[in-house]
Amino acid sequence: MVGYHSPTFNLLLCFHFISVLCSPSSPTHLCSPNQSAALFQFKTHFSINQTASKDCEYSYPKAKTTSWKKGTDCCLWDGVSCDNITGEVISLDLSCSCLSGTFPSNTTFFLLSSLQRLDLSFNDFRKSKISSNFGRFPSLTHLNLSYSWFSGPVPHEISYLSILVYLHLSDRPITDLIGFQAPGPILKLGKSAVNGIVRNLTKVREIYLDGIDMSSIDPNSFVNLSYSLTSLSLFGCHLRGKLPDNIFKLPNIEYLSLDxxxxxxxxxxxxxxxxxxxxxxxxxxxxxxxxxxxxxxxxxxxxxxxxxxxxxxxxxxxxxxxxxxxxxxxxxxxxxxxxxxxxxxxxx
Incomplete structure (x- = not known):
């Protein structure tokens, strides 16, 4: 008989607690209904087309939204990550997801107010405008809308994302930029948006704006870029005029492309x-x-x-x-x- 205070009993007790802590718990449905509905409505705006992600650079194209089914936990959907406590969607990675269609300017997608990371790169949004509602994510730290065939002006509201540390809006794959000919619609970045980015994004560390038309921008606009900046890419942006030399002296800059x-x-x-x-x-x-x-x-x-x-x-x-x-x-x-x-x- 094993006594309650014997070494053997204590060892068995330890094993019991370890087995409880390490055993797989039953799945918990964390995703709130409104979050699930917002994502599912977003899915319905697009068809799946493999050619929409043909330029994908980082992984094979994968139609992630095909795993999104009504009545299932959206926190388990491909590309979706949730806060373990609140069940709010905090990350959405739909890069290289073969999405094809017009991006809606006003949709419940923009009600995902807890988003911290958003990646929609390498899809085909068919010359859609970037909605000003992208500025409605107060917790967003990472935003990637690159190479997804957006067109028109970059909205000033992007600069409202005051805690952003990563911004990637590059407009065309580098292979298309080498020839210096725009193969299709291009994004434009105006004075208001640039001034807002310089003034408000004080925490930003990486900015990639390759291929965006910035021909109306005075290079002096970059004088007060965030000292936090480690990477800045302005490849093929139609910049003209004299670049202030302080851009080369940013205290944390590690990567700089002006090609x-x-x-x-x-x-x-x-x-x-x-x-x-x-x-x-x-x-x-x-x-x-x-x-x-x-x-x-x-x-x-x-x-x-x-x-x-x-x-x-x-x-x-x-x-x-x-x-x-x-x-x-x-x-x-x-x-x-x-x-x-x-x-x-x-x-x-």
Whole structure:
């Protein structure tokens, strides 16, 4: 007989508690009816078409909404994540979901007020406008509407998402942008929206706006970008005018792409340039001048791509001291000297 205070009894008791804690619990239907109804109504606006996600870059296209059935827990639906306590939908990932159809401007979808992450990338919304209602998600930290065939102006209300840390609105796949020809409808970003993004998104760390028409934007609008910013991509945005050099000095910037803005002018900082830049790409621009010795202060720089621009003069020897440098493309500029051979020798 095992006594209540014996070591054997205590060991059995421990095993009992562990088995209770680790045993699978019966499924709990957390999703509230209004959340489920909002999602299901959203689903009905679209058909499933494999070609709608043919450009998907990150995974194979998958029609996630086919798992959405009435009478089932929406928290278990593919692409949906809920808060474990409230049952509110907090994440919706419908990237590469083969959705095809016009995106409704006013739908119960926008009543999912607890959303923290929303990814609708790589679908085909058939030239739909981005609804101003996207600004109605006060808890949103991640928003990705890229490569889904939205068109027209980006609404100013996007800047109401004050705790956003990730914004991806890129309009066309990079393969289409290489030729600098818009294959179809493009998004436009106006002064009001840009000023709102710069002023209100103080926590944002990543911004990707490739292919969006920003021809009406003065590059000086970017002077006060968030110091939290680590990644900024403005590939093929039709930017024109002089870019302020402080954009290169953002204290946390690691990735900066300015490629394919042929009328964008400016020069790199000549002094006091110390930043954590890892990748700097500014090909097919009108940036000019000599590469300053201050490049040697970019100790984390792993990639520098400055093809087909207007840089000139000698290439600074300080580039040869960048121990993290993995790739360097400087052709089709107006450089002089023999430094490239010196760099190749020093790196090997």
């Amino acid at each position: 394919a803005n042929s009328e964008l002018t400016g020069q790199f900082p000549k002094s006091n340039w110390s930043s954590p830049l890892v990748i700097l790409s500014a090909s097919f621009t009108s940036l000019s001048g000599e590469l300053p010795e201050s490049f040697g202060d970019l100790k984390s720089l792993a990639g520098l791509v400055l093809l087909f621009s207007n840089f000139s003069g000698s290439i600074p020897r300080s580039l040869g001291n960048l121990t993290q440098l993995e790739f360097l493309f400087l052709s089709h500029n107006y450089f002089s000297g023999k430094f490239l051979l010196h760099l190749q020798t020093s790196q090997n």
